[in-house]
Amino acid sequence: MDQLRETLKGHHLRTTTCREDVLSTFISKKNALSHGDLEGALGENYDRVTIYRTLKTFLEKGIIHKVLDDEGLRYALCSHNCSEEQHQHDHIHFKCNECGETNCLENLHIPPVQLPLGYQPQNFNLLIQGTCPKCN
């Protein structure tokens, strides 16, 4: 796939098979992935450390972003074009307690919150847990 190379080049990264494979895994599975998920999928081909470093690089370059929940750290593709300079992530993540999948709800915004005086917000991150349509 040439689109993978394009995406990597667009973020000023050399194309390597590991980066292509990690990126393509994020694209094919659409939900948020942990390092462990990726190691499970690609661990026979690449070293643990390389996958960690790939994730770190992708984070820095704005290809993926962190997704938090109560049982660990995951990563998901940035939908709106992020770059090294600017990340825009005021979106909502939904974690299903049945199947355990976490997904970004792309088209929703976090409603405005009236903060007490003196608080300067920069970033909003809403995690909703419950049951997803597939498990409902």
Added chain:
Amino acid sequence: MDQLRETLKGHHLRTTTCREDVLSTFISKKNALSHGDLEGALGENYDRVTIYRTLKTFLEKGIIHKVLDDEGLRYALCSHNCSEEQHQHDHIHFKCNECGETNCLENLHIPPVQLPLGYQPQNFNLLIQGTCPKCN
């Protein structure tokens, strides 16, 4: 302090010095604490493992709840009375990027979000990152 014993008994827990100390640390420092924070404060008196187990017990009994941010797991007191059966945590956490402290914004509610069809929400968790009044 007898209030500590009362709180523990109210959640069906035996009073031990470790539990009293952990609870009183949560009460005196008002912000969210990590295991490491508690180990730093009490580690000379109690074993690492004991602190882990105390946190786990407090979680189960509804004395504290998890607080997530992009660099790890923290815990904070439940303000509204939680029990083993029911936790109610639709509140907002604010993490200051300057001082690193995370606090619960007690009196705020998360505004309602219109979810797509099929999503059954059970729990809302909003993390706002920015600058807090002290660092502003």
Added chain:
DNA sequence: AAATATCTTGCAACACAGTTGCAAAAAAGG
């Protein structure tokens, strides 16, 4: 197409976070 500079990978080793089993010690209740 080969040579160079630069970046990426794998390996080993390490630091830190969290868990489990078990025997000894402490709490609650009679």
Added chain:
DNA sequence: CCTTTTTTGCAACTGTGTTGCAAGATATTT
């Protein structure tokens, strides 16, 4: 104060994430 039940400390272990370094791969220049 004796018994039951829970909690603690210790040792050992698993899992997660990082760092240094030499070897390999990528991009670039000629």
